[in-house]
Amino acid sequence: MPIVELHVLEGYDPQEKQRLGEALTNAVRFVVPAAPELVTVMIHDMPAHDYYRGGARRAPAPARPDPAGLVREFLSTMEARDLEKARAMLAEGFTMTFPGTGPMETLEQLIDWSRPRYKFVTKTYEGFDAMQGAGDAAVVYCRGTLQGEYLDGSAFEGIRFIDRFEVSDGKLTRQDVWNDMAEVKANAGAQA
Known part of the structure; x- marks a missing residue:
């Protein structure tokens, strides 16, 4: 049973996260012979104030349209x-x-x-x-x-x-x- 954990900066709406969860499930199934219900995807929101890259606080990029x-x-x-x-x-x-x-x-x-x-x-x-x-x-x-x-x-x-x-x-x-x-x-x- 594959498990995928993903950390993203908070700010993505539920529909965008749904698309991301479906895409990750499909990506796993492209390689691993698992039924969709056997692939677990956990998306963890990281508060933007807790994320730094290059010493600077970062904001999430906007999601691409479907x-x-x-x-x-x-x-x-x-x-x-x-x-x-x-x-x-x-x-x-x-x-x-x-x-x-x-x-x-x-x-x-x-x-x-x-x-x-x-x-x-x-x-x-x-x-x-x-x-x-x-x-x-x-x-x-x-x-x-x-x-x-x-x-x-x-x-x-x-x-x-x-x-x-x-x-x-x-x-x-x-x-x-x-x-x-x-x-x-x-x-x-x-x-x-």
Whole structure:
């Protein structure tokens, strides 16, 4: 039964500590074959007035936002076509790549690319997986199915997709998208 004890400076709220406890549990389970209920995590708050580094009192750094929550919010915002709010979630230098495209840098490029392909598309999510990537970027994968309407008015549904995002400093820096839309369309045309 693995036991993890963590000392942090006081100041993190219960939701941030919950995220930390879940992340530590998952980190242990990545190596140790233990069920979640067998991993014990104890977080000890250290009063800031009792902590010194380099002879100076220190304050805790603010917690990073939940990267999976940020990705979910971005995708919902895009689906609602609130481009101003979505744009505010993007870091300078953000790029996105969709099937058959090179990197796009603006939401307007994405809209122009999608305009001759379908009237609209929505997503049903099967899951979000977040992890710390190399360097400072968190990596978030979301997966599920697409549904929507082609330009001719015919509906589509159940098309698999996976999106991979990179998040740094609470902003999206990269999005890569894979889906089976072209395969489904090609098969539908072959059956017609």
